[in-house]
Amino acid sequence: MSQHREMQVFLAVAEAGSLAAAARALQLSQATVMRTLNALEQRLGSRLLRRGPRGVQLSPLGARFASHCQRILQRLEEAERSVTGLHARPAGQLTLALPLLMTHQVLMPIAVDYLAAFPEVSLATLAREELPRLLEEGIDLAVVVGHLPSSSGFAIPLGQVRPLVCAAPAYLERCGRPASPDELSAHRTIATSSTGHGGEWRFAGSVVKLAPRLICNTPQAAIRAALAGFGLTRCLSYEAHQELHSGQLLRVLEAFADAPVPVQLHYREGRRAAARVRSFLDFAVPRLRAHPAFQV
Template sequence: MNRFREMEVFLAVAQAGSLAAAARAVGLSTATVMRTLATLEARLNATLLLRGARGTDLSPAGMLFAASCRQILEGVEQAERSATGQHARPAGQLTLSAPLLMSHQVFTPVVLDYLAAYPEVSIATETREDLPRLVEDGIDVALVVGHLPDSSGFAVAVGAVAPIVCAAPAYLQQWGRPLSPDDLAAHQTIATSSTGHVVEWRFRGEHGVRLIRPAPRLNCTTQQAAIRAAIAGLGLVRCMSHEVHHELQTGLLVPVLSDFALPSLPAHLIYREGRRAAARTRTFIDFSAPLLRAHPALQQA
């Protein structure tokens, strides 16, 4: 088996997480996949996969090798498209990621419009709150919120979102509107946190960031559940503005303590390879960036 095919087999195992699933994906027997991996590890003198009862995981060396294999195989695919004149016509699969509620409120309509405009492209989406590793995670374009490290690749600014505290009008009618963070002690709050973690809400104070630790009436594992509880009138919730854009627009929720909000956080589309990116990636950036900038959920600086 040549080295190109070995990389394809290894990458299939890395993505599938099991030898049997990878074998089905590449049309080989499980025994052949195992022999291929053994030959590859012997030639490289490195352990690429950690095998366990629940499947396979990448070793540190395997993670680096998988990223390199993905780049090489994508480069070969791009070269073949270029040789056949396909480089100018967007086609193939595009993998996108965005935070869950950003996807619901903002991103999905843009994705659907892009698919309508480029019928030869298919899209796979995933939701994640952390900053993705584009190469290692196999993501072409990610919509991310927050300040970017220098290693995040190419980035296009599309706006900003702000931290916000809000509640249902019925709750505010019953409990009153808090006028300062100190008033939160007399209010019911809804929080999102992992078990055992102290809830902390941050506000702009006279001498910098002010930390408030409310005692939540309800503690949820997801922001979506906390927002739904706030809509039902249970109490105040702290979230990001894009996460409740629809609810604010329709009056289901009302913002409070706006004078004490921390500065907004930037939102970016990040991608890899710049001008060398595949046509589907470049066209998605060019298509989606203006639409995102025009979306009312994303503030403009």
């Protein structure tokens, strides 16, 4: 089997995390995929994949080799497209990872307009609160809230979001506004366990320990409880952007808010990125930067 085909098979396995899934995607038998990988590892004299009962994972050498393979195959694909003219016509599936509430609060109107402008592109969104592994998970782009490691590839800043405490007007009318974080102990609080800080809220220069009356496993559930007037909740500003803008929720303790957090669009390959990735960057980045959810 040619080196080009070996790289294709290896990348398919790396992205799928499964020999069987890669074999189906390539329309090859699983035995052929295994023989190809074994031949590749023997030729290179290195273990590229770690096989286990739950699938396969890239070794450190495998991750580096996969990055090189991705670039080589992409250059070949773009060279072929430059001959046929397809490089100027973005097509195929674009996979975008971003936090779940950002899809609802920010992305979807922009995504619909993008798909209307590029009818040969389809879009798949994946909910990822943590930093996604672009190569291993087959993700083209990711909106990341927070700081990226210096070795994470390419990133475009979109703006900032801020941690905040909010509640429904009805709750504040009934129970009053806390004047400082120390007064939270006299209020009903709604915590989110998925953030890892359900029992404490961080403010500028202080951390307040809580005994929340309600603990939700997702930010959207906590926001829904706050909308119902149950109590105070803490979230990032984009997570409740529409509710804050409409006045359904009101901010409190703004003078004590923690520092803002950067929002970035993370991707691979830079200028060598596929046409569908470049088209999304050109179309969406100005709109995302102008979105009020990222203006704090």
